[in-house]
Amino acid sequence: MSRQKLFFAVAGLIIAALPVFAQTSAGTIGGRVIDATGLSMPGVTVTVRGVDLTQAFVTDGDGRFRFLDLAPGRYSVTSTLEGFATNVRENVVLDLGKHVDLPVTMQISALSETVTVTAPSPMVDAKQTGTATNFTIDELSKIPTSRDPFSLLRSVPGVLVDRVNVGGNETGQQSNFVTKGTRPQDAVWTVDGVAITDMALTGSSPTYFNYDNFDAIHVATTGQAITQQTGGAGLNFVVKRGTNLFHGGVHAYFDNDAMEASNVPAELTARGVTSATADHTRQISDYAGDVGGPLVRDTAWFYASYSVQDVRLVRRAGALVDRTQLENPNVKVNWQATRKDMVGFLYFDGLKIKDNRSPGTSGITFDAPTATFHQDNAYTGTPLHGLWKLSDDRVIAPNMFLSAKYAYYNTGFLLTPEGGMSLPAGRDLTTARSYGSTVQSSNVRPQMSVNLDLNSFLNGPGAAHDFHYGFGWRRVNATTGTLWPGNGILALAQTPTTQFAQIFREGSGTNRTSYMDVYAGDTISRGRATIDFGVRFDRQGGEALPSATAANPAFPAVVPGLNFSGYAAPFSWNNVSPRAGFTYALDEARKTVARASYSRFAGQLDSASVGYMNPSSSAGVAVYRWLDVNSDHLAQADEVQLNQFVAAANGFNPANPTAVTSANRINPDLRAPVTQSVVAGLDRELRANLAVQVNYTYTKTTNLLGNATFSVTPRVGVSISDYAAGPTLTGLLPDGSSYGIPTFIANQAKVTAGGSGFLLTNWNGYYTDYHGLEISAVKRLSNRWMGRVGASFNNAREHYAPEAMYDTNGNPTRTVTEPLVDGGQFAPQSTGNGSGNVYVNARWQFNANAMYRAPYGIEVAGNVFGRQGYPFPLFRTQALGADSGLSVLVTPRIDTFRYDNVWDTDLRAARTFTFHTVSLRLIGDLFNVMNANTALVRNNNVLSTSFTALGQNLSPRIFRAGLVVGF
16 A cells, blocks of 8 residues: 555544544543442533633433543532432542543432542542653652752653752753663653654753743653654643632742762862862752732633743863853643633743853863853744744533644754854863864754644443544754854864864754644443553654855865755655553452553654755765874864875765765665554552552664664665774773774775765664563652652663674774674663763662651651662774774673662751741752762773773752742
8 A cells, every 4th residue: 555545544544433532631530420229320410620620511321421631630529410419529639641530429319418528539540551650749849859850750760861960950951861762862842732842852852941830740651642653751741820819929949069068089089179179069049930810710810930040060071160041931821712612822931041061072071161162042033932832622512522732832042162163173082171162053943733632432332432533743944053163173183193184064954844643542441441542643754945055164175065955855754553552450449450551653753864965954074184283182274184085974075075965865765763562560559549550561662773862874885795804902991801892994995986975774683672660659648748669670672683783884893882782781872961971771770759747847858769870881982994983892791881879869858837828938958968979970981091080970969948938
């Protein structure tokens, strides 16, 4: 069947379906009303009341009622019918993404009588088939955290984060993370039901947040809802909303180096590093205010907030102050426009200004202050900056509900070198230091989206059906500008005797990606069993837009500029993804539920893949030998050996330097990565407000383009058989064992014949998988205490068939990013923390938090986090012909050596004072209570003069004071 026929067949199937049911970004309350004999009761008016809205539903022929798209919080549910006592269920707790099933029994009564049911809300969701973690408003506000959504991820079983945030020292930084062995690029970020994922740095958040903006945060890790395309983590943030009562407040959190201990490791003390010169916090402040209430009581409500965060850190690596400033304006309006329409509006922006940001260059541990970035915000020309969303939740019929959303998100950022654009740039891998200035990067990434999701219900013979279907469309433009400073030449010293000059032209291009999806499914409930199944179709593609770039200023004839006319991507991705799940309540009270599910997902398309043949979107480069005659670590034009060409990259073809066709190629049969997952689990409500859960998860990802954030792209026209043996690298490892690593060099004639280009294609024969066991327990706030404990045992592996045994550029030499060990640990490399390379992999992780209301109104709370130390793979840089600088892995495996295990304990004491309608909350937080100084990053280049030098350790113990005033 052709792709077009397949699309129309799927679309036709969905359109022809009965009215259907879509999972929403909030939660649902439903149930069945029966009489004392167990018979269904149609015609009962069921009313749900929250802090803002009131909704009513008349039970259907089977006595069922449903309330959809409810915000997280507490509700009352009232059931009335003439001749029966009114049934009131108070304090029904609804968590984000959950379904609360409430059975209601009506009693005959000739009088006007009310029966109030005080039973606690169920803890087990009998319809949930995947794995997820909910952060409720209680946990967000009462547990000591770094007040950064990224830092919450470390407490989610199966999610591993590349850094440890102590008291806010990593707040405002983009954390990289891996979820149960899946692609990091497949994480999905959602705000109030709108996907905002950065599709250029795919899987990343395009912004930073005000921690107090959210009612709840939901992180799905496996078996995600059919509304999510990918198998990566799904992060959903629900913004607070106004109510019928005016409420608001201000908060202030503050810490500085006077409130911080010292934990300088002995190895740094021996080198003269003191607490004043070591990495530490100079000052962190977090101020915000919010207000919400009715615009028109019972009809329209608003919520607005504004926050300012200022994070100042002393960085030993560059002897400078790394300063991050964040501002977050936010406005949300909900309007009951008609009896059937709830209209919503959301505005949000995340403004970031940062001084002395490390470029996070692989192999560089110590940045020159002039070679760091100043970061600012960047937008398109439209006056609409930030996220703008309009929505309508409409009740089409008693058994049919529509949620329609339109969103426009204008976002981007600009990185300019602190040293300005007049200094050239230099890097020395032997000393792990940078010199001069660094590259300027402009990134503008506007996106718009439309979503239509429908829910409806049908009672069939002996079962209830919740049908769900919907449609989504999204378009993202990723405009990237790259300009190297000074003479446009990067000086690169790989070893004391191997030096290169990289001659760049300007990069300035736009790659557009487009996404369309349709889905349909059914959740069937019969007795204690629930069956959920559905199918999703995704189509992804794009184009490179016309652009022009400037030549290298020092060598305009060697690396000239170009005028590019654009192209349509030679491929499109069309994926059909089935999902199926089953739950069964093992007891009549539905307090013990067994679960199993199978899901198939399509990876999301990044703009770089669409623009891989766009010669303007990256800075084309030619590499020549360089002699540092004046020993200034910078390449002057007369030091470049133009008679010793080494390599070319980023689509530049030295044989045809003015070509507007890139030397790179894209396989027209390029396929989307596919993740398949299987989940089996058991949920048990041990007692009121306390539940435990055990899950086994298996995932497998195939059709991969690479094993981390960037793609593996073999050379055009060069196969594995075209590589000849190079030198064997020998030496001793720190444990005294020897290594002998074979290397390989590409046939230069084949490289030249291929225009020094690279091929974007699937890495056939390579795949990753994951086996994991997770155990968790949740205690909802009641009887003065609450808590959540989670632990996971992770085994994320990568597999290489013989035909897949090659590295990023197709070289069969094993590297630190492509270890070429079949069945070895999957450990994607991250350089985002600016202190060196981090390899994200841990066999186990643990997190536990709790809060207790002690006498005199004092709240005491704590959080304990632990994980296995990440791998410490060792490499040495080697020039191998056209591959001018491979980081060759010299340890047998990526995890032959590991860092020490990481433990971090945080504590809180808080007390709230109330004066009439005003509350005053005093908070004291203590982070890294044990003042651990565990090593997190070291220089892992065995040839470096600073090999094993400490790049980063756990930040010292610090006290943070907080004040929250509310009304």
